[in-house]
Amino acid sequence: MKEKVFVTRRIPRAGIDILEKECEVKLNPHDRVLTKQEIIEEVKEIEGLLCLLTDTIDEEIIEGNKNLKIISNYAVGYNNINVEAATKKKIMVTNTPGVLTDTTADLTWALLMSAARKIVESDHFTRKGKFRGWAPMLFLGGDIHHATLGIVGLGRIGRAIAKRAGGFSMRILYADVKRVPPQAEKELGVEFVSLEKLLRESDFVTIHVPLLPETHHLICEEKLKLMKKTSFLINTARGSLIDERALVKALKECWIAGAALDVYENEPDLTPGLSDLDNVVIVSHIGSASMATRTKMATMAATNLVAGLKGEVPPNLVNKEVNSNKE
Ligand code: NAP
Numbered sequence: 001m002k003e004k005v006f007v008t009r010r011i012p013r014a015g016i017d018i019l020e021k022e023c024e025v026k027l028n029p030h031d032r033v034l035t036k037q038e039i040i041e042e043v044k045e046i047e048g049l050l051c052l053l054t055d056t057i058d059e060e061i062i063e064g065n066k067n068l069k070i071i072s073n074y075a076v077g078y079n080n081i082n083v084e085a086a087t088k089k090k091i092m093v094t095n096t097p098g099v100l101t102d103t104t105a106d107l108t109w110a111l112l113m114s115a116a117r118k119i120v121e122s123d124h125f126t127r128k129g130k131f132r133g134w135a136p137m138l139f140l141g142g143d144i145h146h147a148t149l150g151i152v153g154l155g156r157i158g159r160a161i162a163k164r165a166g167g168f169s170m171r172i173l174y175a176d177v178k179r180v181p182p183q184a185e186k187e188l189g190v191e192f193v194s195l196e197k198l199l200r201e202s203d204f205v206t207i208h209v210p211l212l213p214e215t216h217h218l219i220c221e222e223k224l225k226l227m228k229k230t231s232f233l234i235n236t237a238r239g240s241l242i243d244e245r246a247l248v249k250a251l252k253e254c255w256i257a258g259a260a261l262d263v264y265e266n267e268p269d270l271t272p273g274l275s276d277l278d279n280v281v282i283v284s285h286i287g288s289a290s291m292a293t294r295t296k297m298a299t300m301a302a303t304n305l306v307a308g309l310k311g312e313v314p315p316n317l318v319n320k321e322v323n324s325n326k327e
Pocket of ligand 1: 097100101104152153154155157158177178208210211214215237262263287
Protein backbone atom coordinates (compact mmCIF):
# COMPACT_ATOMS: atom_id res chain seq x y z
CA MET A 1 0.00 0.00 0.00
CA LYS A 2 1.25 3.48 -0.89
CA GLU A 3 2.24 5.75 1.94
CA LYS A 4 0.07 8.79 2.61
CA VAL A 5 1.25 12.33 2.06
CA PHE A 6 -0.46 15.65 2.76
CA VAL A 7 0.49 18.85 0.92
CA THR A 8 -0.60 21.96 2.84
CA ARG A 9 -1.10 24.23 -0.20
CA ARG A 10 -1.16 23.98 -3.99
CA ILE A 11 2.41 23.98 -5.37
CA PRO A 12 3.60 23.68 -9.01
CA ARG A 13 2.41 20.49 -10.72
CA ALA A 14 5.93 19.09 -11.23
CA GLY A 15 6.19 18.43 -7.49
CA ILE A 16 2.76 16.81 -7.22
CA ASP A 17 3.57 14.52 -10.18
CA ILE A 18 6.65 13.19 -8.36
CA LEU A 19 4.64 12.56 -5.21
CA GLU A 20 1.71 10.90 -7.01
CA LYS A 21 4.00 8.34 -8.68
CA GLU A 22 5.06 6.98 -5.28
CA CYS A 23 2.47 8.00 -2.69
CA GLU A 24 -1.19 8.56 -2.01
CA VAL A 25 -1.41 12.34 -2.09
CA LYS A 26 -3.96 14.65 -0.51
CA LEU A 27 -3.83 18.37 -1.27
CA ASN A 28 -5.25 21.23 0.76
CA PRO A 29 -8.48 21.87 -1.16
CA HIS A 30 -8.56 25.56 -0.16
CA ASP A 31 -6.37 28.31 -1.55
CA ARG A 32 -5.42 29.55 1.90
CA VAL A 33 -3.18 28.80 4.86
CA LEU A 34 -4.74 26.07 6.99
CA THR A 35 -5.47 26.58 10.67
CA LYS A 36 -3.44 24.66 13.21
CA GLN A 37 -6.46 22.45 13.96
CA GLU A 38 -6.90 21.64 10.27
CA ILE A 39 -3.22 20.64 10.00
CA ILE A 40 -3.49 18.48 13.14
CA GLU A 41 -6.47 16.64 11.58
CA GLU A 42 -4.65 16.05 8.28
CA VAL A 43 -1.37 14.98 9.87
CA LYS A 44 -3.07 12.25 11.97
CA GLU A 45 -3.26 9.84 9.03
CA ILE A 46 -0.07 10.42 7.05
CA GLU A 47 3.57 9.34 6.80
CA GLY A 48 4.84 12.41 4.92
CA LEU A 49 4.02 16.12 5.22
CA LEU A 50 4.92 18.70 2.58
CA CYS A 51 4.47 22.11 4.17
CA LEU A 52 5.23 25.77 3.55
CA LEU A 53 6.89 28.54 5.54
CA THR A 54 3.41 29.85 6.36
CA ASP A 55 2.61 26.65 8.31
CA THR A 56 3.82 26.56 11.90
CA ILE A 57 4.72 22.94 12.55
CA ASP A 58 5.05 22.88 16.32
CA GLU A 59 5.52 20.17 18.92
CA GLU A 60 1.79 19.50 19.23
CA ILE A 61 1.47 18.75 15.50
CA ILE A 62 4.64 16.65 15.51
CA GLU A 63 3.59 14.69 18.62
CA GLY A 64 0.13 14.09 17.13
CA ASN A 65 1.12 11.23 14.81
CA LYS A 66 3.51 8.43 15.67
CA ASN A 67 3.68 7.31 12.01
CA LEU A 68 5.00 10.61 10.65
CA LYS A 69 8.41 10.00 9.04
CA ILE A 70 9.28 13.20 7.21
CA ILE A 71 8.41 16.90 7.09
CA SER A 72 9.50 18.40 3.79
CA ASN A 73 9.53 22.21 3.85
CA TYR A 74 8.96 24.07 0.60
CA ALA A 75 11.50 26.76 1.55
CA VAL A 76 15.18 27.11 2.42
CA GLY A 77 14.42 28.73 5.82
CA TYR A 78 12.85 26.25 8.28
CA ASN A 79 12.21 28.47 11.31
CA ASN A 80 8.50 27.51 10.95
CA ILE A 81 9.28 23.93 12.08
CA ASN A 82 10.23 22.80 15.56
CA VAL A 83 13.22 20.79 14.34
CA GLU A 84 14.22 19.81 17.86
CA ALA A 85 10.82 18.21 18.52
CA ALA A 86 10.96 16.42 15.14
CA THR A 87 14.48 15.12 15.83
CA LYS A 88 13.39 13.79 19.22
CA LYS A 89 10.70 11.76 17.43
CA LYS A 90 13.21 10.70 14.70
CA ILE A 91 11.20 12.58 12.07
CA MET A 92 13.29 13.89 9.17
CA VAL A 93 13.08 17.58 8.24
CA THR A 94 14.17 18.75 4.79
CA ASN A 95 14.39 22.11 3.01
CA THR A 96 15.06 23.48 -0.50
CA PRO A 97 18.45 25.25 -0.45
CA GLY A 98 20.27 26.62 -3.49
CA VAL A 99 17.51 26.55 -6.13
CA LEU A 100 16.11 29.90 -4.99
CA THR A 101 19.43 31.68 -4.40
CA ASP A 102 19.67 33.66 -7.65
CA THR A 103 15.97 34.48 -7.83
CA THR A 104 16.03 35.84 -4.27
CA ALA A 105 19.25 37.76 -4.97
CA ASP A 106 17.62 39.33 -8.04
CA LEU A 107 14.62 40.47 -5.98
CA THR A 108 16.94 41.87 -3.31
CA TRP A 109 18.65 43.98 -5.96
CA ALA A 110 15.30 45.10 -7.35
CA LEU A 111 14.32 46.28 -3.86
CA LEU A 112 17.67 47.95 -3.22
CA MET A 113 17.44 49.88 -6.47
CA SER A 114 13.77 50.75 -5.95
CA ALA A 115 14.46 52.19 -2.51
CA ALA A 116 17.60 54.06 -3.56
CA ARG A 117 16.05 55.63 -6.64
CA LYS A 118 12.51 56.14 -5.25
CA ILE A 119 10.99 54.06 -8.05
CA VAL A 120 7.72 53.29 -6.27
CA GLU A 121 7.16 56.85 -5.02
CA SER A 122 7.89 58.25 -8.47
CA ASP A 123 5.59 55.69 -10.11
CA HIS A 124 2.70 56.67 -7.78
CA PHE A 125 3.39 60.37 -8.38
CA THR A 126 3.36 59.94 -12.16
CA ARG A 127 0.21 57.80 -12.16
CA LYS A 128 -1.61 60.41 -10.11
CA GLY A 129 -0.93 62.99 -12.85
CA LYS A 130 1.41 65.01 -10.63
CA PHE A 131 4.34 64.88 -13.05
CA ARG A 132 4.72 68.31 -14.68
CA GLY A 133 8.03 67.72 -16.43
CA TRP A 134 11.70 67.34 -15.51
CA ALA A 135 12.64 69.22 -12.37
CA PRO A 136 16.06 69.71 -10.80
CA MET A 137 15.00 68.57 -7.31
CA LEU A 138 12.49 65.86 -8.21
CA PHE A 139 12.95 62.49 -6.43
CA LEU A 140 16.63 62.81 -5.65
CA GLY A 141 17.78 59.40 -4.46
CA GLY A 142 21.01 57.76 -3.36
CA ASP A 143 23.69 56.59 -5.79
CA ILE A 144 24.30 52.86 -5.94
CA HIS A 145 27.48 52.84 -8.02
CA HIS A 146 30.67 53.28 -5.98
CA ALA A 147 28.64 53.14 -2.74
CA THR A 148 29.33 50.76 0.17
CA LEU A 149 27.20 47.64 0.39
CA GLY A 150 26.95 45.79 3.73
CA ILE A 151 25.91 42.13 3.52
CA VAL A 152 24.81 40.56 6.80
CA GLY A 153 25.23 36.79 6.33
CA LEU A 154 27.52 35.79 3.46
CA GLY A 155 25.87 32.45 2.72
CA ARG A 156 24.38 31.37 -0.60
CA ILE A 157 22.16 34.43 -1.13
CA GLY A 158 24.66 36.86 0.44
CA ARG A 159 27.34 35.73 -2.03
CA ALA A 160 24.95 36.01 -4.98
CA ILE A 161 24.26 39.61 -3.87
CA ALA A 162 28.02 40.31 -3.72
CA LYS A 163 28.52 38.95 -7.26
CA ARG A 164 25.87 41.30 -8.59
CA ALA A 165 27.45 44.29 -6.78
CA GLY A 166 30.61 43.88 -8.90
CA GLY A 167 28.89 45.57 -11.83
CA PHE A 168 28.23 48.66 -9.71
CA SER A 169 31.87 49.10 -8.58
CA MET A 170 30.82 48.94 -4.93
CA ARG A 171 32.90 48.52 -1.81
CA ILE A 172 31.47 45.40 -0.18
CA LEU A 173 31.57 44.70 3.56
CA TYR A 174 30.19 41.57 5.17
CA ALA A 175 29.45 40.35 8.68
CA ASP A 176 28.87 36.69 9.46
CA VAL A 177 29.34 34.25 12.32
CA LYS A 178 32.39 32.98 10.46
CA ARG A 179 34.85 34.42 7.98
CA VAL A 180 34.97 32.86 4.48
CA PRO A 181 38.39 31.67 3.15
CA PRO A 182 40.70 34.45 1.84
CA GLN A 183 40.44 33.17 -1.75
CA ALA A 184 36.62 33.46 -1.68
CA GLU A 185 36.90 36.96 -0.17
CA LYS A 186 39.24 37.95 -3.00
CA GLU A 187 37.01 36.50 -5.72
CA LEU A 188 33.91 38.21 -4.34
CA GLY A 189 35.78 41.42 -3.50
CA VAL A 190 34.42 41.45 0.05
CA GLU A 191 35.87 42.65 3.36
CA PHE A 192 35.04 40.94 6.69
CA VAL A 193 34.00 43.41 9.41
CA SER A 194 31.99 43.45 12.63
CA LEU A 195 28.23 44.05 12.35
CA GLU A 196 28.72 47.42 14.07
CA LYS A 197 31.34 48.59 11.57
CA LEU A 198 29.17 47.36 8.70
CA LEU A 199 26.19 49.34 9.97
CA ARG A 200 28.26 52.49 10.53
CA GLU A 201 29.92 52.46 7.10
CA SER A 202 27.40 51.00 4.64
CA ASP A 203 25.16 52.97 2.32
CA PHE A 204 23.06 49.83 1.79
CA VAL A 205 22.62 47.11 4.40
CA THR A 206 21.06 43.85 3.23
CA ILE A 207 20.23 40.95 5.55
CA HIS A 208 20.68 37.27 4.63
CA VAL A 209 20.99 35.32 7.88
CA PRO A 210 18.55 32.60 8.96
CA LEU A 211 15.98 33.39 11.65
CA LEU A 212 17.25 31.73 14.83
CA PRO A 213 16.79 32.62 18.50
CA GLU A 214 20.16 34.43 18.33
CA THR A 215 19.26 36.42 15.18
CA HIS A 216 15.77 37.50 16.35
CA HIS A 217 15.75 41.36 16.29
CA LEU A 218 19.37 41.34 15.11
CA ILE A 219 18.57 44.82 13.79
CA CYS A 220 17.07 46.60 16.80
CA GLU A 221 16.73 50.28 17.74
CA GLU A 222 20.33 50.46 18.94
CA LYS A 223 21.64 48.95 15.67
CA LEU A 224 19.44 51.20 13.51
CA LYS A 225 20.95 54.19 15.29
CA LEU A 226 24.41 53.11 14.13
CA MET A 227 23.38 53.40 10.48
CA LYS A 228 24.06 56.49 8.37
CA LYS A 229 21.19 58.95 7.89
CA THR A 230 21.64 58.49 4.13
CA SER A 231 21.60 54.68 4.24
CA PHE A 232 19.02 52.08 3.23
CA LEU A 233 18.06 48.79 4.88
CA ILE A 234 16.89 45.83 2.77
CA ASN A 235 15.40 42.62 4.16
CA THR A 236 14.49 39.62 2.03
CA ALA A 237 15.38 37.03 4.71
CA ARG A 238 12.84 36.86 7.57
CA GLY A 239 10.77 39.65 9.15
CA SER A 240 11.69 39.02 12.78
CA LEU A 241 15.37 39.69 12.07
CA ILE A 242 14.35 43.36 12.35
CA ASP A 243 12.47 44.98 15.23
CA GLU A 244 9.77 46.36 12.93
CA ARG A 245 8.44 48.88 15.48
CA ALA A 246 11.93 50.32 15.82
CA LEU A 247 12.21 50.41 12.02
CA VAL A 248 8.96 52.38 11.68
CA LYS A 249 10.37 54.88 14.21
CA ALA A 250 13.69 55.06 12.35
CA LEU A 251 11.95 55.70 9.03
CA LYS A 252 9.52 58.26 10.50
CA GLU A 253 12.26 60.16 12.28
CA CYS A 254 14.69 59.77 9.35
CA TRP A 255 17.49 58.00 11.27
CA ILE A 256 18.01 56.24 7.91
CA ALA A 257 16.98 57.29 4.38
CA GLY A 258 14.80 54.33 3.55
CA ALA A 259 14.09 50.62 3.60
CA ALA A 260 12.81 47.89 1.34
CA LEU A 261 11.13 44.80 2.72
CA ASP A 262 9.91 41.50 1.31
CA VAL A 263 9.25 39.93 4.72
CA TYR A 264 7.53 41.10 7.91
CA GLU A 265 7.67 40.42 11.60
CA ASN A 266 3.99 39.41 11.90
CA GLU A 267 3.37 38.31 8.35
CA PRO A 268 0.99 38.98 6.66
CA ASP A 269 0.22 41.84 9.09
CA LEU A 270 2.30 44.99 8.94
CA THR A 271 3.39 46.95 11.99
CA PRO A 272 1.12 50.00 12.34
CA GLY A 273 2.54 53.01 10.53
CA LEU A 274 4.73 51.06 8.10
CA SER A 275 2.45 51.33 5.08
CA ASP A 276 1.90 55.08 5.66
CA LEU A 277 5.56 55.83 5.03
CA ASP A 278 6.88 56.93 1.63
CA ASN A 279 10.48 55.96 2.38
CA VAL A 280 9.82 52.22 2.48
CA VAL A 281 9.17 49.81 -0.38
CA ILE A 282 7.01 46.90 0.72
CA VAL A 283 6.39 43.81 -1.38
CA SER A 284 4.61 40.58 -0.56
CA HIS A 285 7.21 37.88 0.28
CA ILE A 286 8.04 37.26 -3.39
CA GLY A 287 11.80 36.58 -3.03
CA SER A 288 11.67 33.19 -4.75
CA ALA A 289 8.58 33.91 -6.82
CA SER A 290 9.55 33.07 -10.38
CA MET A 291 7.74 30.21 -12.12
CA ALA A 292 11.02 28.39 -12.85
CA THR A 293 12.29 28.64 -9.28
CA ARG A 294 9.01 27.69 -7.62
CA THR A 295 8.87 24.67 -9.95
CA LYS A 296 12.41 23.66 -8.91
CA MET A 297 11.45 24.09 -5.25
CA ALA A 298 8.39 21.85 -5.76
CA THR A 299 10.52 19.18 -7.44
CA MET A 300 13.13 19.37 -4.71
CA ALA A 301 10.63 19.25 -1.84
CA ALA A 302 8.84 16.27 -3.44
CA THR A 303 12.12 14.44 -4.14
CA ASN A 304 13.21 14.94 -0.53
CA LEU A 305 9.91 13.59 0.73
CA VAL A 306 9.84 10.52 -1.52
CA ALA A 307 13.47 9.67 -0.65
CA GLY A 308 12.67 9.88 3.05
CA LEU A 309 9.61 7.65 2.71
CA LYS A 310 11.67 5.07 0.77
CA GLY A 311 14.07 4.86 3.70
CA GLU A 312 16.84 6.74 1.89
CA VAL A 313 18.68 9.80 3.20
CA PRO A 314 16.90 12.77 1.57
CA PRO A 315 19.27 15.01 -0.41
CA ASN A 316 18.47 18.07 1.73
CA LEU A 317 18.15 16.66 5.20
CA VAL A 318 18.32 19.35 7.90
CA ASN A 319 18.47 17.16 11.03
CA LYS A 320 21.19 14.77 9.85
CA GLU A 321 21.36 13.10 13.28
CA VAL A 322 18.00 11.37 12.59
CA ASN A 323 19.50 9.36 9.75
CA SER A 324 23.14 9.17 10.76
CA ASN A 325 23.07 5.35 10.66
CA LYS A 326 22.25 5.40 6.91
CA GLU A 327 25.03 7.74 5.72
P1 NAP B 1 22.66 30.25 4.06
O1 NAP B 1 23.41 29.83 2.84
O2 NAP B 1 22.54 29.31 5.21
O3 NAP B 1 23.30 31.63 4.56
C1 NAP B 1 23.10 32.20 5.81
C2 NAP B 1 24.43 32.79 6.29
O4 NAP B 1 24.22 33.48 7.53
C3 NAP B 1 25.49 31.70 6.55
O5 NAP B 1 26.75 32.14 6.14
C4 NAP B 1 25.39 31.55 8.07
O6 NAP B 1 26.58 31.02 8.64
C5 NAP B 1 25.19 33.00 8.45
N1 NAP B 1 24.73 33.18 9.83
C6 NAP B 1 24.05 32.30 10.62
N2 NAP B 1 23.82 32.85 11.82
C7 NAP B 1 24.38 34.09 11.79
C8 NAP B 1 24.50 35.14 12.75
N3 NAP B 1 24.00 35.01 13.99
N4 NAP B 1 25.14 36.29 12.38
C9 NAP B 1 25.68 36.41 11.15
N5 NAP B 1 25.60 35.44 10.21
C10 NAP B 1 24.96 34.31 10.52
O7 NAP B 1 21.17 30.66 3.69
P2 NAP B 1 20.62 31.29 2.32
O8 NAP B 1 20.22 30.22 1.39
O9 NAP B 1 21.56 32.36 1.87
O10 NAP B 1 19.27 31.95 2.88
C11 NAP B 1 19.29 32.93 3.91
C12 NAP B 1 17.88 33.15 4.45
O11 NAP B 1 17.12 33.84 3.48
C13 NAP B 1 17.09 31.87 4.71
O12 NAP B 1 17.34 31.36 6.03
C14 NAP B 1 15.66 32.28 4.53
O13 NAP B 1 15.09 32.58 5.78
C15 NAP B 1 15.75 33.55 3.69
N6 NAP B 1 15.11 33.42 2.37
C16 NAP B 1 14.05 34.21 2.06
C17 NAP B 1 13.47 34.13 0.80
C18 NAP B 1 12.29 34.99 0.41
O14 NAP B 1 11.39 34.52 -0.25
N7 NAP B 1 12.28 36.25 0.77
C19 NAP B 1 13.96 33.22 -0.16
C20 NAP B 1 15.06 32.44 0.19
C21 NAP B 1 15.62 32.54 1.45
P3 NAP B 1 26.61 29.39 8.91
O15 NAP B 1 26.52 28.75 7.58
O16 NAP B 1 27.90 29.18 9.62
O17 NAP B 1 25.41 29.10 9.79
